[in-house]
Amino acid sequence: MDDIIKYNPPFIDITSHAAEVIYEETSDGGMQMKVKRKRPGTLGLCALIQNKYNIDAVPHVLCSGFTREETEDFLIELHYLGIDNILAIRGDDSAFKKPLKFGRSINDYAVDLVKQISSLNQGKYIEEGLLDANPMNFCIGVAGYPEKHFEAANLANDIRETKAKVEAGASYIVTQMFYSNESYFKYVDRCRKEGINVPIIPGLKIITSKAQIKSIPKNFYIDIPSDLADEIEKAKPENVMEVGVNWTMKQVEELLNNNVPSIHFYVMQNSEPIKMLMNKLKI
Numbered sequence: 001m002d003d004i005i006k007y008n009p010p011f012i013d014i015t016s017h018a019a020e021v022i023y024e025e026t027s028d029g030g031m032q033m034k035v036k037r038k039r040p041g042t043l044g045l046c047a048l049i050q051n052k053y054n055i056d057a058v059p060h061v062l063c064s065g066f067t068r069e070e071t072e073d074f075l076i077e078l079h080y081l082g083i084d085n086i087l088a089i090r091g092d093d094s095a096f097k098k099p100l101k102f103g104r105s106i107n108d109y110a111v112d113l114v115k116q117i118s119s120l121n122q123g124k125y126i127e128e129g130l131l132d133a134n135p136m137n138f139c140i141g142v143a144g145y146p147e148k149h150f151e152a153a154n155l156a157n158d159i160r161e162t163k164a165k166v167e168a169g170a171s172y173i174v175t176q177m178f179y180s181n182e183s184y185f186k187y188v189d190r191c192r193k194e195g196i197n198v199p200i201i202p203g204l205k206i207i208t209s210k211a212q213i214k215s216i217p218k219n220f221y222i223d224i225p226s227d228l229a230d231e232i233e234k235a236k237p238e239n240v241m242e243v244g245v246n247w248t249m250k251q252v253e254e255l256l257n258n259n260v261p262s263i264h265f266y267v268m269q270n271s272e273p274i275k276m277l278m279n280k281l282k283i
Contacts, residue, residue: 030211064091118169
C-alpha cells in the first residue's frame with residue numbers, strides 16, 4: 001500500500017475469497033492458488049484504505065462460497081462504512097463449495113448477484129416488509145473477458161452474458177488481463193455493437209518471471225503473444241521483469257492514446273514492477 005498510494009490511484013480493488021483462496025507468485029516466479037485459513041480481510045482492508053488513505057476502495061463481492069443472506073449482510077456493512085463501489089463476480093466455482101443452510105439461497109452466476117445488488121439499491125431486501133429497508137447506492141462493476149471466459153462456448157456468447165449483467169444494473173466493466181491490445185480493442189468494438197455502452201476498463205498484469213508465461217495462461221486462460229514469450233525466453237532471469245515492464249509500458253501508452261476510461265493493474269503481492277513502470281511512464 002505504501003508503494004501504491006504514492007501514485008494517487010483513484011481506486012484500489014481488494015479481492016475477496018470465501019476460504020481465503022488466493023493466487024500467489026511462487027519463489028520461482030510462477031503462479032499458484034492457495035487456500036488459507038479465514039482471517040480479517042476484504043472488509044477491514046477496504047475500510048482502512050477508504051478512511052485512512054481517502055482512496056475509493058472497491059471490494060470484490062462473490063457468488064461462490066456465500067449465501068445470498070451472507071452477501072446481503074456484507075453489503076449492508078459496506079454501505080454503512082461508505083464503501084459504495086464494488087465489483088460483482090462469480091468467483092472460482094471449483095475452489096470452494098459451501099453447503100447451504102436450511103432455507104438459504106445462493107447466486108449461481110454474476111448476473112444473479114448484480115440483480116440482488118440492484119434490488120438493494122431500490123430498497124428491496126431478501127426479507128420483505130422490513131421497516132428500515134433503506135435503498136443503497138452501490139456502483140456495480142463486473143468482469144469482462146477480451147479472450148472470452150473459459151467456460152463460454154464462444155466470444156459472442158460471452159459478450160451476450162456480459163450484456164445481461166449490464167442490463168441487470170452494472171455500471172462498468174473491468175477486463176481480465178491481456179497482453180495484446182488488439183484483443184481489447186476488438187472486444188470493446190464487439191461490445192459496442194452488441195449495445196453495451198458502459199465504460200470498459202482494461203486490466204493489465206506485468207510479467208516478472210519466465211515461469212509466468214506458462215502459469216498465467218494456465219490459471220487465467222489467456223494467450224501470451226509469441227513476441228513477448230520469445231523475448232522472455234531469451235532474457236536472463238534477472239532481466240525478465242524489465243522485459244515485462246517495457247511490454248506493459250507500450251500497452252499503456254497505446255491504450256491512453258486511444259482514450260480508455262482508465263487502466264487497472266493487477267498487483268499480486270509485489271509492487272516492484274508497478275514502481276518500475278510508473279518511473280518509466282514518469283508518473
